[in-house]
Structure formats: structure tokens, C-alpha cells
Amino acid sequence: MEISQIGRRRVYFLSFTIVLSAITVLFVSNWGAFTVDLTEAFFGEKESLAKEVFWNLRFPRVILATLLGGTLAWSGALAQGLFRNPIVDPGLVGITAGSAFFASVGIVLGTSIPNFPPIWGVIMLSFVGGITTGFLVYLLARVHGKTEINTLLLTGIAVNALCFAGISILSYIANDAQLRNLSLWNMGSLGGASWVTLVRLGPLLLLPLIASPFLAGPMNVFALGEREAMHLGISVEILKSVLILLIGVTVGACVSLSGNISFVGLAIPHIVRLVIGQDYKYLLYSSFFLGGALLTLADGFCRTILAPAEIPVGIITAFIGAPVFLFLLNKRKRRLA
Structure with missing residues (x-):
């Protein structure tokens, strides 16, 4: 009886996150300095202002926020x-720091490169930087053909420090305009959202929905411990490699499109785990949809609080996420006491 109650709770919570995500997309699409009549946006005249604002500005941004928030939360669940x-x-x-460092290189040094595209050049550098950094950390953490988790963690911390040192050097030599762009990029923003952005990198943000069914079973077994997973037929080293690759690709894509948006990957999967437990069959999907809904809401607040001005969304997520993180740390401390 208890097992069926837990199962129902997981199904209900997953259904709730899907509905919440869908409602949030429509609800937040109407937020901003200009109020859009959704009826006119969907059924009005072809050349109406409401259609133009909704379909070319609001809707792609809301879709990007949903995919970004979901992918960040999903990557956090994998990590x-x-x-x-x-x-x-x-x-x-080290993936976030690597993306930030390569983006900083593009912002500060890109102007000295002939025909360097100022927007897409930075985006692609950031994406490549995230994947490269993740791969480097993975290689450095390999010992005799195996990836030790503690070594991986320490290597990631060291690479983080190195990347942030590089960002500090670039900030020091940047001019005023470049320094402003660096600061805004590191605060995180979805202001550059467009259909072009979604078409070019959006498919990578759909990886969570495609990969989750294949990862849930092995990750449930891996949660028992590496030795137990090997005894149950899981190739632990291949699983680790796949997880690091997926985290690198998805987080690299997210950071390249929006800059540094903190705490979504930390707080959302932890909250979901507290509600429905450890079953990755539900945890991965629930994290994706809840993360998407919450980042979309946060971005909506950023666009409306000081409209027509806009607050970087990374500030809002940090304000919300930092207290949640402290709460989780305190709860963990009490449990261990």
C-alpha cells in the first residue's frame, strides 16, 4: 500500500510540473511593458502589434526560458x-566556469579578430569552452582507466579557480564597454532570445527529454553504489563518461545562450528529490519541467519589476537560490548531527 502511495505521488507531482510549465508559458507571455491580448495574438489581424510582440519577442523568449531552466535543473539532477x-x-x-572564461575571451579579445561576429562568436566560444573544460576535467580525473569521483570533484574545483583567474585578468585589461558586457553576461540574461537562437542551439536543450528514459534505470542502480552497480551489470565507467558528456553539452549550451544563471541546477532537483524521492524515472522529468517553470517565472519578474528596464535573471535566481541552498545545508547538518 505504501509503495502504491509513493508511486501515485510521483505520478501526480510529475503531472503537476508538466501542467505548471504549460500554464507558465502562456501566463508569462503576457508580462512586460506592453500587455498582449492573447486572443488577438492568436486570432487577430496578421499585421497587428500584439501578434508582432507575442510571436517575435515574447514567445521565443518564454520558450527559451522554459528549455534553459529545465535543462539546467536536469543537468543538476545528473550531477x-x-x-x-x-x-x-x-x-x-568546471563547465560553467569554462563557458564563462571562453565567453570572456570573445568579449574582450574578439574585437581584435577580423570578421569576428560579436554575438554568435561569443555564444559559440562559450559553448565550445564548456565542452572543452568538461572533457579536460574528465581526462585529468582518470586514473588507470577509471574515473574517481573525489578526484573529479577536486579537479573541477581547481579548473574553476583557474578559469575565474583568467576571467579576472580579462576584466582587468578590458575597456569600459567590454567590462560592462562582461558584467552583464556573468549576471545572466535572456534578452538575446529569438527564433534564430532556438533553431541553432535549441535542439541541444531537448536532450533531457530524449535521454531521460535511457538514463533512469542505470542511474537508479548507480545510486546504490559503484560496486553494487557493477555486480548488477551496469558498466560504471561508461555511465560516468556519458553523464559527464551530457552535463558538458547541455550546460555549455545553456551558459552560452544566457550567461551564468546560478542555483537552478542545485535547488530544483534537490527540492524534487525531497518531494518524490530518488527514483530517476520521475526525478529527471520532474526536475526538467519544474526548473523550466520557475526560470520562466523569474524571467517574467525581471521584465516587469522595473519595466521597461530589465533586471538580469541571474540576480533573481541567486536571491531565491542562495537562501534555499543555506536551508538545505542546515537541514543536511541537522541530519548528520
């Missing part, structure tokens, strides 16, 4: 499963 630690986020593997 927490990889380290078997519920207070870990993807940044510990």
Missing part, C-alpha cells in the same frame, strides 16, 4: 546522481 550528493550542481565539474 547530483554522478557525485551521489544532493547538494552538488553542474558548476563543480
Whole structure:
């Protein structure tokens, strides 16, 4: 009886996150300095202002926020499963710092490169930087053909420090305009959202929906421990490699499109785990949809609080996420006491 109650709770919570995500997309699409009549946006005249604002500005941004928030939360769930630690986020593997460093290189040094595209050049550098950094951390953590989790964590911390040192040097030599762009990029923003952005990198943000069914079973077994997983037929080293690759690709894509948005990958999967438990069959999907809904809401607040001005969404997520993180740390401390 207890098992069926837990199962129902998981199904209900997953259904709730899907409905919440869908409602949030429509609800937040109407937020901003200009109020859009959704009826006119869907059924009005072809050349109406409401259609123009909704379909070319609001809707692609809301879709991007949903996919970004979902992908960051999903990547956080993978990272927490990889380290078997519920207070870990993807940044510990060095991917976020690597993306930020390569983006900073593009912002500060890109102007000295002939025909360097100022927007897409930075985006692609950031994406490549995230994947490269994740791969480097993975290689450095390999010992005799095996990836030690503690070594992976320490290597990620060291690479993080190195990347942030590089960002500090670039900030020091940047001019005023470049320094402003660096600051805004590191605060995180969805202001550059467009259909072009979604078409070019959006498919990578759909990886969570495609990969989750194949990862849930192996990750449930891996949660028992590496030795137990090997005895049950799981190729632990291949699983670790796949997880690091997926975290690198998805987080690299997210950071390249929006800059540094903190705490989504940490807080959301942990909250979901508290509600429905450790079953990755539900945890991965629930994290994706809840993360998407919450980042979309946060971005909506950023656009409306000081409209027509806009607050970087990374500030809002940090304000919300930091207290949640402290709460989780305190709860973990009490449990261990």
C-alpha cells in the first residue's frame, strides 16, 4: 500500500510540473511593458502589434526560458546522481566556469579578430569552452582507466579557480564597454532570445527529454553504489563518461545562450528529490519541467519589476537560490548531527 502511495505521488507531482510549465508559458507571455491580448495574438489581424510582440519577442523568449531552466535543473539532477550528493550542481565539474572564461575571451579579445561576429562568436566560444573544460576535467580525473569521483570533484574545483583567474585578468585589461558586457553576461540574461537562437542551439536543450528514459534505470542502480552497480551489470565507467558528456553539452549550451544563471541546477532537483524521492524515472522529468517553470517565472519578474528596464535573471535566481541552498545545508547538518 505504501509503495502504491509513493508511486501515485510521483505520478501526480510529475503531472503537476508538466501542467505548471504549460500554464507558465502562456501566463508569462503576457508580462512586460506592453500587455498582449492573447486572443488577438492568436486570432487577430496578421499585421497587428500584439501578434508582432507575442510571436517575435515574447514567445521565443518564454520558450527559451522554459528549455534553459529545465535543462539546467536536469543537468543538476545528473550531477547530483554522478557525485551521489544532493547538494552538488553542474558548476563543480568546471563547465560553467569554462563557458564563462571562453565567453570572456570573445568579449574582450574578439574585437581584435577580423570578421569576428560579436554575438554568435561569443555564444559559440562559450559553448565550445564548456565542452572543452568538461572533457579536460574528465581526462585529468582518470586514473588507470577509471574515473574517481573525489578526484573529479577536486579537479573541477581547481579548473574553476583557474578559469575565474583568467576571467579576472580579462576584466582587468578590458575597456569600459567590454567590462560592462562582461558584467552583464556573468549576471545572466535572456534578452538575446529569438527564433534564430532556438533553431541553432535549441535542439541541444531537448536532450533531457530524449535521454531521460535511457538514463533512469542505470542511474537508479548507480545510486546504490559503484560496486553494487557493477555486480548488477551496469558498466560504471561508461555511465560516468556519458553523464559527464551530457552535463558538458547541455550546460555549455545553456551558459552560452544566457550567461551564468546560478542555483537552478542545485535547488530544483534537490527540492524534487525531497518531494518524490530518488527514483530517476520521475526525478529527471520532474526536475526538467519544474526548473523550466520557475526560470520562466523569474524571467517574467525581471521584465516587469522595473519595466521597461530589465533586471538580469541571474540576480533573481541567486536571491531565491542562495537562501534555499543555506536551508538545505542546515537541514543536511541537522541530519548528520
